[in-house]
Amino acid sequence: MDDCLSKKIEITVSEAEKRTGRNAMNMQETYTAYLIETRAVESQNEGQCSPVDSLWRRYSEFELLRNYLLVTYPHIVVPPLPEKRADFVWHKLSADNMDPDFVERRRIGLENFLLRVASHPFLCRDNIFYSFLTQEGGWKEMVNETGFQLKADSRLKALNATFRVKNPDKRFTELKHYSDELQSVISHLLRVRARVADRLYGVYKVHGNYGRVFSEWSAIEKEMGDGLQSAGHHMDVYAASIDDILEEEEHYADQLKEYLFYAEALRAVCRKHELMQYDLEMAAQDLTSKKQQCEELATGTVRTFSLKGMTSKLFGQETPEQREAKIKVLEEQIQEGEEQLKSKNLEGRDFVKSAWADIERFKEQKNHDLKEALISYAVMQISMCKKGIQVWTNAKECFSKM
Amino acid sequence: DASLAEANSFSPSMPTSPSSMINQYKFEDEPDLRDLFITVDDPESHITAIETFITYRVVTKTSRSEFDSSEYEVRRRYQDFLWLKSKLEEAHPTLIIPPLPEKFIMKGMVERFSDEFIETRRKALHKFLNRIADHPTLTFNEDFKIFLTAQAWELSSHKKQGPGLLSRMGQTVRAVASSVRGGVKNRPEMFTEMNDYMETFSQKINVLDKIAHRIYKEEREYFNEMKEYGPIHTLWSASEEDVADSLKGVASCIDKCCKATEKRMAGLSENLLPIIHEYVLYSEILMGVLKRRDQIQGELDSKVDALASKKAEKDLITEEIGKLEDKVECANNALKADWDRWKQNMQYDMRSAFTNVAENNLRYYEEVKHTY
Numbered sequence: 191m192d193d194c195l196s197k198k199i200e201i202t203v204s205e206a207e208k209r210t211g212r213n214a215m216n217m218q219e220t221y222t223a224y225l226i227e228t229r230a231v232e233s234q235n236e237g238q239c240s241p242v243d244s245l246w247r248r249y250s251e252f253e254l255l256r257n258y259l260l261v262t263y264p265h266i267v268v269p270p271l272p273e274k275r276a277d278f279v280w281h282k283l284s285a286d287n288m289d290p291d292f293v294e295r296r297r298i299g300l301e302n303f304l305l306r307v308a309s310h311p312f313l314c315r316d317n318i319f320y321s322f323l324t325q326e327g328g329w330k331e332m333v334n335e336t337g338f339q340l341k342a343d344s345r346l347k348a349l350n351a352t353f354r355v356k357n358p359d360k361r362f363t364e365l366k367h368y369s370d371e372l373q374s375v376i377s378h379l380l381r382v383r384a385r386v387a388d389r390l391y392g393v394y395k396v397h398g399n400y401g402r403v404f405s406e407w408s409a410i411e412k413e414m415g416d417g418l419q420s421a422g423h424h425m426d427v428y429a430a431s432i433d434d435i436l437e438e439e440e441h442y443a444d445q446l447k448e449y450l451f452y453a454e455a456l457r458a459v460c461r462k463h464e465l466m467q468y469d470l471e472m473a474a475q476d477l478t479s480k481k482q483q484c485e486e487l488a489t490g491t492v493r494t495f496s497l498k499g500m501t502s503k504l505f506g507q508e509t510p511e512q513r514e515a516k517i518k519v520l521e522e523q524i525q526e527g528e529e530q531l532k533s534k535n536l537e538g539r540d541f542v543k544s545a546w547a548d549i550e551r552f553k554e555q556k557n558h559d560l561k562e563a564l565i566s567y568a569v570m571q572i573s574m575c576k577k578g579i580q581v582w583t584n585a586k587e588c589f590s591k592m
Numbered sequence: 593d594a595s596l597a598e599a600n601s602f603s604p605s606m607p608t609s610p611s612s613m614i615n616q617y618k619f620e621d622e623p624d625l626r627d628l629f630i631t632v633d634d635p636e637s638h639i640t641a642i643e644t645f646i647t648y649r650v651v652t653k654t655s656r657s658e659f660d661s662s663e664y665e666v667r668r669r670y671q672d673f674l675w676l677k678s679k680l681e682e683a684h685p686t687l688i689i690p691p692l693p694e695k696f697i698m699k700g701m702v703e704r705f706s707d708e709f710i711e712t713r714r715k716a717l718h719k720f721l722n723r724i725a726d727h728p729t730l731t732f733n734e735d736f737k738i739f740l741t742a743q744a745w746e747l748s749s750h751k752k753q754g755p756g757l758l759s760r761m762g763q764t765v766r767a768v769a770s771s772v773r774g775g776v777k778n779r780p781e782m783f784t785e786m787n788d789y790m791e792t793f794s795q796k797i798n799v800l801d802k803i804a805h806r807i808y809k810e811e812r813e814y815f816n817e818m819k820e821y822g823p824i825h826t827l828w829s830a831s832e833e834d835v836a837d838s839l840k841g842v843a844s845c846i847d848k849c850c851k852a853t854e855k856r857m858a859g860l861s862e863n864l865l866p867i868i869h870e871y872v873l874y875s876e877i878l879m880g881v882l883k884r885r886d887q888i889q890g891e892l893d894s895k896v897d898a899l900a901s902k903k904a905e906k907d908l909i910t911e912e913i914g915k916l917e918d919k920v921e922c923a924n925n926a927l928k929a930d931w932d933r934w935k936q937n938m939q940y941d942m943r944s945a946f947t948n949v950a951e952n953n954l955r956y957y958e959e960v961k962h963t964y
Contacts, residue, residue, distance in 0.1 A: 352629075372831065382820050385817045389810065389814035392813065396806050399806075403796055409792075412940065458720065556835075564841075571960065572964050576961065579958065582957065583954060590943065590947050
């Protein structure tokens with residue numbers, strides 16, 4: 191990993207800016223552009239300030255990059271992008287894509303995406319990726335010129351393969367099952383978390399009502415007045431504290447969301463394997479049937495039912511010359527087929543090997559990241575409790591002076 | 593009739609200094625000063641052909657000489673408490689009689705005889721009797737004694753005595769008549785201040801009541817969502833290997849947090865909510881007491897006006913005025929003293945209720961922090 195791009199250059203998505211422009215249908219649209227800054231790491235170590243290169247990209251360009259990587263490296267679990275639209279929102283959080291908090295979290299997510307790609311042993315070497323970071327103009331054209339869209343497997347084909355493949359690698363079947371479970375459980379978790387956040391917000395904010403009432407009540411009390419007034423102030427502090435607490439929690443939710451989307455990337459690799467395996471199985475089946483046909487023609491026996499065989503029976507036998515010609519064609523096809531099968535087998539084995547290596551790498555990363563995320567959640571809870579303890583200790587003191 | 597009413601209760605020289613009253617109100621702090629201990633418990637359902645009702649067991653333990661025995665156990669129903677309250681109001685129109693729990697609860701779908709409703713009522717009735725027991729004047733009221741000691745049939749027959757319906761109606765008519773003149777124009781400044789205070793207090797305590805209930809509701813909704821949150825982590829841990837322990841850890845933390853939330857809610861509903869509600873009722877009672885004082889004053893004022901116009905019955909009216917002046921002075925003093933006492937109580941109750949809330953919250957956060 192020492193020659194990973196992330197070790198050589200520092201990448202940040204430092205700013206987000208609202209822009210207006212014209213889209214493909216020449217209609218006016220508003221979108222957000224993100225500033226990508228890169229700076230060489232080496233010269234920093236020598237105490238010099240190296241120059242910062244920067245360019246602006248919008249979300250759709252990130253999408254294009256990722257689609258390119260998906261097609262070009264089907265055996266890699268490609269890091270996901272942050273969500274396109276705000277999902278799993280609790281009521282106070284805006285679902286608006288232009289909302290500054292959403293834009294900010296997206297900026298962080300995009301930076302995270304670039305860092306993940308840059309620290310991947312294979313993806314980081316990709317030219318298109320490098321150009322994405324460094325070449326402002328003409329990058330889109332460059333990507334399209336690779337013709338990656340043509341290499342993309344059709345959804346329909348993939349679905350067909352999923353249902354018809356006979357002998358997929360067991361490990362991939364298990365992995366697909368795992369990724370389904372992961373997606374389902376994280377979605378559920380995020381949904382409930384959003385509801386819990388909503389309720390917690392309610393509890394804190396209602397305490398804010400104490401502030402005003404205590405203040406008005408204190409006006410008619412002589413001895414209780416001071417205690418009430420100052421307690422009310424602490425209730426206001428308590429009510430206000432939830433905003434920061436929940437904002438921090440939103441970052442934790444984003445960490446989980448990344449793995450929700452990673453589940454989809456895992457499934458993509460499994461699907462590719464299924465497709466390749468299905469392709470292989472079809473090729474093998476085709477080869478076997480051709481060989482049988484050849485054999486039948488050569489020996490004159492009909493072992494399997496074939497329409498051709500039937501028609502020849504109905505319309506009379508062929509001439510020996512015709513038969514010879516057919517056998518020759520078949521033998522050529524069989525030769526081709528065998529070579530193809532060989533290379534497909536090789537491809538398949540290579541795919542499984544390199545895919546599985548990346549999956550192992552991914553698993554380690556996932557375990558590490560999830561554990562850290564859970565720890566950070568616990569730390570957040572502790573910090574929330576500390577704040578609560580402080581406020582209520584102060585409030586208690588005020589109440590006791592009433 | 594004023595003189596008869598005062599004779600019913602044991603009233604030694606009216607203590608005018610509030611400080612002497614303070615020593616007698618903190619019943620929770622100094623149990624050794626009490627010589628009357630009352631508990632209300634054991635609600636029981638009774639079904640007759642006509643109605644269904646609940647009775648509560650009232651147990652009294654006392655060392656007072658005017659009680660024949662040192663321990664009594666009787667059963668009383670809500671109606672009996674209502675009777676006691678109205679007798680006390682009759683006897684002491686300008687004393688602050690503690691509130692009774694309401695007849696029904698309109699808001700919220702609490703069924704009339706649900707366990708929750710009965711328990712809340714039982715606690716309030718217990719509070720009611722104990723507040724009377726701790727009141728320097730009311731505690732020696734004869735009807736109170738009968739309420740605590742008489743068997744069911746004795747109480748029924750006693751209830752039937754006393755000023756009949758007609759004389760009670762007469763009282764009401766007089767009261768209405770004098771209330772037309774109000775007794776407001778000669779009202780001592782102190783009572784105008786009390787009125788102003790009560791108007792604001794009443795407003796604020798009602799708002800507090802709403803806020804406290806809202807907080808309880810929000811906490812309960814939070815608890816409901818949290819109950820679902822923990823188990824998801826356990827479910828997830830089933831498909832993981834390396835991360836499973838961390839997930840199970842978080843799951844158990846969340847579950848403990850749930851339990852702590854339950855405790856916090858219980859603290860609210862057992863402490864703050866009933867006390868604030870009691871003072872909502874108190875604010876209505878106090879407005880009533882102030883009105884009654886005004887009425888008594890009004891009686892005096894109308895007699896004084898009569899004196900000015902009816903020179904013929906001068907002596908008679910003067911005598912009546914003398915009696916009424918005494919009545920007004922007694923009423924005012926009684927109210928003033930009781931008001932000071934009430935304010936002290938209120939301050940103590942609010943302080944301890946809110947301090948309790950703060951302590952509850954502290955306990956909650958300490959527990960959750962410790963869990964994580």
